[in-house]
Amino acid sequence: MTYLRPEFRHPQLPVNELGYSRKDYEGALSTLCAGCGHDSISAAVVQSMFEMSIEPHRVAKLSGIGCSSKTPTYFLGKSHGFNSVHGRMPSVVTGANMANRDLIYLGVSGDGDTASIGMGQFAHAVRRNLNMVYIVMNNGCYGLTKGQDSATADVGSCSKKGEPNKFEAIDLAGVALELGATFVARSFSGDKDQLVPLIKAAVSHRGFAFIDVISPCVTFNNNPGSTKGYEFVRDHLEATGTVDFVPMREEITACYPNQTSEEVTLHDGSVVHLCKMDDKLNVRSRNSAVERMKNYKDRGRILTGLLYMDPDSQDLHDSIDSSKKPLRQLGEKELCPGVAVLQNINDSLR
Amino acid sequence: MKPTDTNNPEYYHKVVDCQYACPAHTPVPEYIRLIAQGRYNDAYMINWESNVFPGVLGRTCDRPCEPACRRGRVEEEPVAICRLKRVAADNKDSEAIAAAMPAIPTRKNGKRVALIGGGPASLTVARDLMPLGYTVDLYDNQPAGGGFMRSQIPSFRLPATVLDQEVNQILDMGVSAHFNTYVDSMKSIIDKGYDAIFVGTGAPRPKDLKLPGREEAEANIHLGIEWLASVAFEHTKAIGKKVLVLGGGNTAMDCCRTSLRVGADSVKCVVRSPRADMKASPWEIEDSEREGVEMFENHTPKEFIVEDGKLVGMRFELVRAEYDANGKRSLVPTGEPDVIMECDDICVAVGQDNAFPWIERDVGIEFGQWDMPVVDRVTFQSSRPNVFFGGDAAFGPENVITAVAHGHQAAISIDLFLNGHSVKNRPAPGVTLVSQKMGVHEWSYDNSVANDLRYAVPHEDVGLSVKDRKLEVELGFDVATAVREAARCLNCDAQTVFEAPKCIECDACIDICPTDCLTMIDVTDMEDEAQLRPQLKMPATNETQSLFVSDSLQTSRVMVKDENVCLHCGMCAERCPTAAWDMQKFTYHVSKAGACAVQEEEQA
Numbered sequence: 001m002t003y004l005r006p007e008f009r010h011p012q013l014p015v016n017e018l019g020y021s022r023k024d025y026e027g028a029l030s031t032l033c034a035g036c037g038h039d040s041i042s043a044a045v046v047q048s049m050f051e052m053s054i055e056p057h058r059v060a061k062l063s064g065i066g067c068s069s070k071t072p073t074y075f076l077g078k079s080h081g082f083n084s085v086h087g088r089m090p091s092v093v094t095g096a097n098m099a100n101r102d103l104i105y106l107g108v109s110g111d112g113d114t115a116s117i118g119m120g121q122f123a124h125a126v127r128r129n130l131n132m133v134y135i136v137m138n139n140g141c142y143g144l145t146k147g148q149d150s151a152t153a154d155v156g157s158c159s160k161k162g163e164p165n166k167f168e169a170i171d172l173a174g175v176a177l178e179l180g181a182t183f184v185a186r187s188f189s190g191d192k193d194q195l196v197p198l199i200k201a202a203v204s205h206r207g208f209a210f211i212d213v214i215s216p217c218v219t220f221n222n223n224p225g226s227t228k229g230y231e232f233v234r235d236h237l238e239a240t241g242t243v244d245f246v247p248m249r250e251e252i253t254a255c256y257p258n259q260t261s262e263e264v265t266l267h268d269g270s271v272v273h274l275c276k277m278d279d280k281l282n283v284r285s286r287n288s289a290v291e292r293m294k295n296y297k298d299r300g301r302i303l304t305g306l307l308y309m310d311p312d313s314q315d316l317h318d319s320i321d322s323s324k325k326p327l328r329q330l331g332e333k334e335l336c337p338g339v340a341v342l343q344n345i346n347d348s349l350r
Numbered sequence: 351m352k353p354t355d356t357n358n359p360e361y362y363h364k365v366v367d368c369q370y371a372c373p374a375h376t377p378v379p380e381y382i383r384l385i386a387q388g389r390y391n392d393a394y395m396i397n398w399e400s401n402v403f404p405g406v407l408g409r410t411c412d413r414p415c416e417p418a419c420r421r422g423r424v425e426e427e428p429v430a431i432c433r434l435k436r437v438a439a440d441n442k443d444s445e446a447i448a449a450a451m452p453a454i455p456t457r458k459n460g461k462r463v464a465l466i467g468g469g470p471a472s473l474t475v476a477r478d479l480m481p482l483g484y485t486v487d488l489y490d491n492q493p494a495g496g497g498f499m500r501s502q503i504p505s506f507r508l509p510a511t512v513l514d515q516e517v518n519q520i521l522d523m524g525v526s527a528h529f530n531t532y533v534d535s536m537k538s539i540i541d542k543g544y545d546a547i548f549v550g551t552g553a554p555r556p557k558d559l560k561l562p563g564r565e566e567a568e569a570n571i572h573l574g575i576e577w578l579a580s581v582a583f584e585h586t587k588a589i590g591k592k593v594l595v596l597g598g599g600n601t602a603m604d605c606c607r608t609s610l611r612v613g614a615d616s617v618k619c620v621v622r623s624p625r626a627d628m629k630a631s632p633w634e635i636e637d638s639e640r641e642g643v644e645m646f647e648n649h650t651p652k653e654f655i656v657e658d659g660k661l662v663g664m665r666f667e668l669v670r671a672e673y674d675a676n677g678k679r680s681l682v683p684t685g686e687p688d689v690i691m692e693c694d695d696i697c698v699a700v701g702q703d704n705a706f707p708w709i710e711r712d713v714g715i716e717f718g719q720w721d722m723p724v725v726d727r728v729t730f731q732s733s734r735p736n737v738f739f740g741g742d743a744a745f746g747p748e749n750v751i752t753a754v755a756h757g758h759q760a761a762i763s764i765d766l767f768l769n770g771h772s773v774k775n776r777p778a779p780g781v782t783l784v785s786q787k788m789g790v791h792e793w794s795y796d797n798s799v800a801n802d803l804r805y806a807v808p809h810e811d812v813g814l815s816v817k818d819r820k821l822e823v824e825l826g827f828d829v830a831t832a833v834r835e836a837a838r839c840l841n842c843d844a845q846t847v848f849e850a851p852k853c854i855e856c857d858a859c860i861d862i863c864p865t866d867c868l869t870m871i872d873v874t875d876m877e878d879e880a881q882l883r884p885q886l887k888m889p890a891t892n893e894t895q896s897l898f899v900s901d902s903l904q905t906s907r908v909m910v911k912d913e914n915v916c917l918h919c920g921m922c923a924e925r926c927p928t929a930a931w932d933m934q935k936f937t938y939h940v941s942k943a944g945a946c947a948v949q950e951e952e953q954a
Contacts, residue, residue: 002791006799006919008424010865010888034791035856035927043861190857218856218927230854234905 005029017053025050027077031070035222037189037215037230038068038137042075044192045106045135048199049076052247054104060096061106064089064118067144068110068137068215076106087118090125093132094316100326101317104203105132112142115151115170122172126179126208131315133202133209136172137189139217140228147220158225171297173307176210177290182313183209184289186304188233189216194305200245201272201306207313214302238296240283240305241276264311274306283309351873351882351908353901356847359781362936364896365913366842368431371418373755375779375940376400378415378431379843383795385437386836388829391446393438398447400940401754402474402520403499405512408436409824410503412600412631412749420840423892424865424915427804429838430827437832439512447519452481454523459483461768464544465525466533469497470750471550471741473520474757475764478943480523482765487544488525491532493583495521498552498742499750501579502601504608505820536709536737546736546764549723550757553742555705559596559698563654567661567696571654574601574699581608581819590694591615594664595643596651597699598628603635605697606643611819618691620646620664622681624671637823641812649689650681654696663692702747722746729773730760738763761943777941786844786933787923793933795844797920800837844918845936848909850901852930859922859931860887865915868922870907873899886912 005026013021025046030039049059056078063069065086072081080103084092093105114122114136125134140153149157152172153165173186183205187195195213202209214233216222222229227236248269260279264272274283282288289308296303316322323330354361364370368378377396384393397404411432419428461484465472468490476486494500495517499508521527533539539547556573558564564571570590574597580586593614595605598621606617619638621628625647628635639645649666656662666689669681704722709715716724716733723732725739732739740760741753763773786794808825809815815823827835860868866888876882879897883890890897890912900909923931 002797002919002921002924004798005862005921006864006917007801008799008864008915008917010867010915011423012888012891013866030862030925033927034925035854035858037856039861039925040857043857190855192857216856218854222854230856231904234855 003029016050018055020050020053022046022050024078025056025076027072027074030074032067032074033143033219035218036067037139037213037218038071039074040189040192041135041137041195041213041215042071044189044195044199045075047192048196048203051196052200052203054203058102058104059106060103061108062089062093062096063108064110064113066110066113066142067139067217068108069113071137072106072108087113087116087121089113090118090121090130090134094125094128094130097130097132097316098322100328101131101322102326105130106203107132107134109134109136111136111138111140111150111152111172115172123175123179126176126181126210128316129180129182129207129313129319131206131208131317133199133211135199136210136212137215138172138212138228139215139221140169140226141217141221143217143220147217154227157227158223160220160223162225164225171293173210173212174290174293176208176212177286177308181210181308182207182310184308185210185306186212186214186302188214188237188304190230190234191237191304194239194243197243197245198306201243201266201309204245204266204268204270205309205311205313206267207310207315214304233302236300236302238277238301238303240278240281240292240303240307241274243306244273244275246271246273264309266311272306272309278303281307283307351876351878351899353908354896354898356898359779359938361896361898362783362845363779363938365845365916366936366938367418367420368415368429369843369938371414372400373414373752374401374758375755375938376415377843377937377939379839379841380937381438382429382431382434382836382839383841385434386796386833390438390441391443391450394442394447395450397435397438399942401751402477402757403470403516403750403754404435405439405516406499406508407751408432408434408439409508409512410499411435411751414751420842420915421838424840424917425803430804430807430835433807433824433827434832434836436826437829440826441829444515451519451523454480455483457483458485461485461545462487462543463764464489464539464542464547466539466547466549467497467551467741467743468492468495468527468529469550469552469741469753470499471743471753471757471760472497472548473517474754475548475550475740475761476523476525477520478758478761479764480520480525482944486525488521488527489531489533489539490527490529493529495527495529497550498575501582502575502604504578504582504604506607506611506815506818506823507604509820509822534708536713536715540713544736545768546738548760548764549737549739549743550741550753551706551743553702553704553747555703556698557701557703559651559700561651561653563656563661566656566659567654570661570695572695572697574605574697575702577697578604578608581612586612588613592693593617593695593697594691594693595619595697595699597621597701598623598630599699599701600630600634601702602697602699603630603638603643605699606638607641608819609695609697610641610643610816614695617643618646618693619643620649620651620666620691622648622650622669623679624648627671627679637809640809641816648681648684652688655690661693661696663690664696665690704743704746726773728759728776729763730756731763731767731773735767758940758942762941762945765943777945779941780937780939780945782937783845783847783934786935787929791924793844793920795841795933795935796837797841797844797918797933799840799917799919800834802834802838804838805831805835841918842916843936844920844933846911846916846918846922847932847934848898848900848911849930849932850903850909852928853900853903853909854928854930855903855905855907856927858925858927862921862925864919864921865917867912867914867916869910870903871910872907873910874906882910886910888912890914
């Protein structure tokens with residue numbers, strides 16, 4: 001087994017505005033199973049961060065436990081990283097984000113880490129609209145413990161063992177919508193053309209940006225009868241539309257004439273341009289998203305793409321009016337404002 | 351878009367850039383691996399089978415393999431292939447090599463072949479025909495075999511012991527060599543009743559410069575290859591203190607460096623063209639400059655200056671190169687005053703020509719343009735069916751490795767011809783393609799890619815080497831350095847073999863490929879490769895390199911691989927969950943004389 005990726009890259013590898021190439025956003029060589037969907041998502045993260053010219057040191061990647069939660073080692077090797085306790089990544093991000101609002105927080109979790117052990121944590125991060133990107137690498141099974149059905153496995157779906165799953169699946173995108181997430185999308189690890197712009201839009205969004213990425217477990221859940229294998233997902237995939245993430249000052253490329261388009265301007269001036277394949281969807285309406293998802297599910301189709309976003313969202317810092325500066329930038333004068341200020345506070349409480 | 355036909359052996363052959371570029375198609379990565387394993391005898395024999403003179407070529411080859419080496423496209427410098435070859439020759443066990451030589455039948459097949467000229471082409475024909483039972487007579491005007499390898503390549507680049515060993519290896523097969531015998535008539539050879547005649551007489555006539563003063567200065571003007579031969583055979587032992595060498599090829603470099611060793615204090619090498627257009631190999635120029643030779647570019651010789659009947663200098667006109675729209679160069683005078691360089695002697699090394707004054711024009715050998723024999727490019731047969739040409743004699747001056755390649759092909763033709771077969775019936779190459787998989791993620795070759803930059807070969811001290819004409823300048827790699835240099839080889843013969851039906855389109859290979867060689871793409875609307883090239887993950891701009899296009903996948907896309915900068919690291923195959931990618935070792939052996947008989951036997 002090769003543990004080191006060769007140092008050489010394509011001699012004409014392009015560089016971004018910072019002068020970095022994709023190589024500068026790579027991490028260690030993956031030790032996941034060959035063909036794991038998670039590796040494709042890692043590659044999509046690398047591609048997104050490269051294209052957005054984000055300085056790697058401005059990103060903090062955090063995860064829980066599981067195959068998915070190993071992946072932050074495999075991308076952004078020069079960023080901050082925190083591999084937390086199983087299902088507890090949202091708490092750690094909350095703390096980190098409260099302490100330093102200047103970093104870009106990228107949480108990586110799996111279906112077990114989010115929909116089972118971490119469900120409570122997940123729910124509260126969503127309802128507080130914590131400013132972060134939350135990616136679930138969703139393979140419908142517990143790959144790290146030999147492929148038991150997870151809480152996102154569809155009813156009747158069979159993993160490698162061959163037993164149909166008896167229990168109703170938790171649809172994490174649905175849960176996120178219900179709990180007030182301000183950016184919700186679904187994608188497929190095998191579709192980088194869709195996933196990369198979604199990640200870029202999620203990074204630019206202020207508030208809780210959730211992407212549920214179906215990511216086949218090639219070892220335990222890529223067999224006939226599984227609803228999360230490569231072939232099944234490809235055959236049942238539908239997209240809400242083509243997302244084009246347009247950074248500020250760049251021209252928007254045109255849609256095909258028979259499609260309706262919708263544009264959402266984000267707080268940083270960038271634009272999410274959606275060429276809609278489903279013109280019944282209104283991406284600014286939570287109800288519309290819920291309705292469309294249900295509609296596709298009833299027809300046995302998997303709806304992917306951007307489902308909902310609220311460009312005017314107020315994140316947790318806005319809601320609780322917390323420090324505008326990272327805590328480490330506060331000096332002694334700001335932290336100990338003196339007797340007079342204390343006196344004022346005390347007086348106001350009398 | 352049609353899928354690539356990888357059953358055509360030339361597809362994978364072209365991926366092994368070094369082997370493909372070598373005129374004799376020596377399996378380079380294979381012998382480099384053997385050197386790294388310390389198996390010098392095996393490495394030597396692989397070379398010997400292909401290029402007959404590993405020790406000679408490991409020092410003097412023109413190295414067409416090195417500019418082709420993939421490493422040169424991935425980083426700065428190619429693998430030092432040539433000098434690794436020498437490591438095999440330097441470290442071989444002579445007894446083991448002698449034992450590995452082919453058996454020579456004591457009972458001959460009754461066919462007699464004459465070889466005219468004792469250089470690499472003729473010796474290669476002998477090497478291929480002797481094991482088949484032919485009786486071979488070799489004629490050469492020099493006192494020993496080797497041809498221009500002996501007379502033109504100075505001993506400080508190629509020690510006589512190395513040359514003797516590899517020439518004798520062939521002569522000792524039982525070739526009856528007639529040295530010091532100048533063949534002055536083709537008719538006389540034909541009259542001896544040979545069944546076939548091979549002409550490997552090289553390009554022996556040096557070009558001269560007919561400029562004013564040439565005749566008066568005759569005593570101090572030397573023609574490059576003649577002068578080098580005269581020094582090699584020790585007829586000439588001295589030259590003046592100040593020497594000018596005219597010409598920019600490897601012969602000129604050898605004249606410069608030889609002059610320093612036989613008494614010159616100052617040597618100036620003067621070239622008509624810009625330095626960038628000099629024909630000499632870059633390393634030959636570098637070696638000359640290290641020894642103190644001065645290079646002058648854009649100087650066109652005008653006149654030999656003679657005073658009191660003796661050469662005292664040379665006048666040059668200054669020029670600059672101008673190129674027309676077709677890239678054709680013309681040297682235009684700059685108008686600056688002429689330059690005069692003082693000198694005692696001048697070596698003229700401005701090229702060499704073929705010369706066949708000894709072939710009568712009525713023996714059925716047709717001559718064409720530039721008074722060159724009409725020779726078939728594939729079969730090396732002349733218009734007289736039993737006369738074959740090879741080496742520089744066939745199509746003009748080339749190099750040793752090309753002469754060897756000609757010799758192999760001519761030997762095939764002679765063998766076919768004398769067995770009553772058509773010479774057009776060329777034997778197919780011997781090809782194998784075998785998986786290198788040892789375990790789930792283990793390969794039987796070293797797939798890790800070394801980051802080392804090219805190692806330099808150590809040289810003898812300049813002060814010492816210019817004093818002794820026979821002291822070898824290059825010292826060769828020691829074993830430790832050789833192993834490190836060998837690790838730079840990318841093992842391009844470990845081919846990435848793809849089976850479309852196994853692919854589940856998980857993208858793992860595309861994500862992992864360090865050099866972005868792979869793309870999955872819909873090509874239904876594309877008509878040809880030119881449309882596909884710019885659309886790949888990294889646009890395939892190097893059009894000399896092939897694209898592999900797979901059969902259609904499940905989603906009706908295809909897998910495309912740009913061979914250009916593939917590291918052959920095997921990561922695609924390691925990350926492939928279904929073994930749709932596999933690393934398979936490709937061997938390609940050019941068939942030699944006798945292969946047809948073997949193939950026929952097998953079919954029967």
